[in-house]
Amino acid sequence: MSDLFSDVTEKPVWSEHLGPGSVLLHAFALQAVDAVYSDVQQVIQQSKLRQMVTAGGYQMSVSTTNCGELGWVSDLKGYRYERLDPLTGLPWQPMPESLERLAKQAAEAAGYPGFEPDACLINRYDVGCKMSLHQDRNEKDYRWPVVSLSLGLPAIFMFGGDERSDKYSNILLEHGDIMVWGGPDRMRFHGVKQVKPGEHPVCGQTRINLTWRKAG
Template identity: 50%
Template sequence: MSQAPLPFVFHPGTAPLLISMPHAGTHLPADIAARLTPEAREVHDTDWHMPQLYACAQALGASLLVATHSRYVIDLNRAPDGASLYPGQSVTGLCPVDSFASTTLYASVAQELAQQPLQATFTAGGLPMSVRTSNCGAWGWAAAGHQGYGYTRSDPLSGRPWPAMPTFLQQQAQALAAQAGYPGFDPDVCLINAYAVGAKMGLHHDADERDKTAPIVSVSLGLPCHFVWGGLQRSDPVRSLRLEHGDVLVWGGASRMVFHGVRPLPAGQHHLLGAERWNLTFRMAQRPYRG
């Protein structure tokens, strides 16, 4: 088995000149490549010809610092504080999740929605809710109107089992829970809520899980929203938290049964999700929590 290359190769020279090529690498570790979209695996944002362009530099005594990994793995052209080196220009993160063309690099959620499209949801009284939902994992949460709310092994509409939760998503949820002080979190459901502009979620608490000592891990994607955080009673005062793309909330313990919701989504455009917000909620529906 061949060993993965170091993130960069340094070629020392003799002259006081250093040439950096942070985006010349094309290597994708297998575990990362498996999670990328087919387009992302073609590493379009590579500076393909930089090594050839500066091939004469070493003969002139220059030192060369050349990336081996694709910039989709890690972008070596970053300021220590994360600030943009090119104000006004399109930039991506240290470990990018989108390309310069604002296309998503990772396929996990998109692949799940291709298998299990978003569906309309209904209250127990049969009224339509403003969010659309999907699920992945051993269980899925369904709001099927008069049939009630709860976890099922399969989609009540199609009868098909929910698609498996991608390993990447499960591992991220486990790592986030551990960082928040909840080791041993092992989600068996990821509920995907999609909010269009104006969609909202009324005050509620997550009460259908078997073991309420397990935390809830919530990941926000797309447009920012105003998340409402209340108390253990629906009538308790609430406060509003602004959540943006990539923000994560983890709650458990004494706060596990706190009422929460989402105010109507303000209009806007996100470079990945357009005029939508997606919320990924990881839960332990039926597994006992042994954290």
């Protein structure tokens, strides 16, 4: 086919098991990307992306916002979930249906049926942004997984063990991939290496990451 984009939307969907509770769903989101991406743009217009500060006083390189009942925030008081956007004092935007549906489908495909996310964190990585190794531990109930969608520029995801010093694997995350980790893998350290320069047909010079969680 001569259609420029046919190879983008027709990449095979396949599951790669990366641990007893973690699955990389390659290309899982490609069919839903148009709706998801435009809904993310709507959310970002209402709830601005901002660079949060850690308890230690460091400004994160990624820019962040949220949708859903609960939003992840960080400031000098530390990491936590909040019902109100601290920038506006208003509730976060409701989670768009396209996002909620995709998260549930991905969780189910990864072996976590019944996932009801109440938080969707939106991270924008411009070229050069990264996320250091960390655990996701601000959620109330660790029985539910983290479901994480990558859009735009590719990134190397560091997937480590339960200790910060454990060796990690380097996993390539591409546009439309969904990484799910839960169960025995829920507390594994993870992070993202510096995003390399590039131009993506949908997202331009950025990587967008959405992570869904049952936080409350």
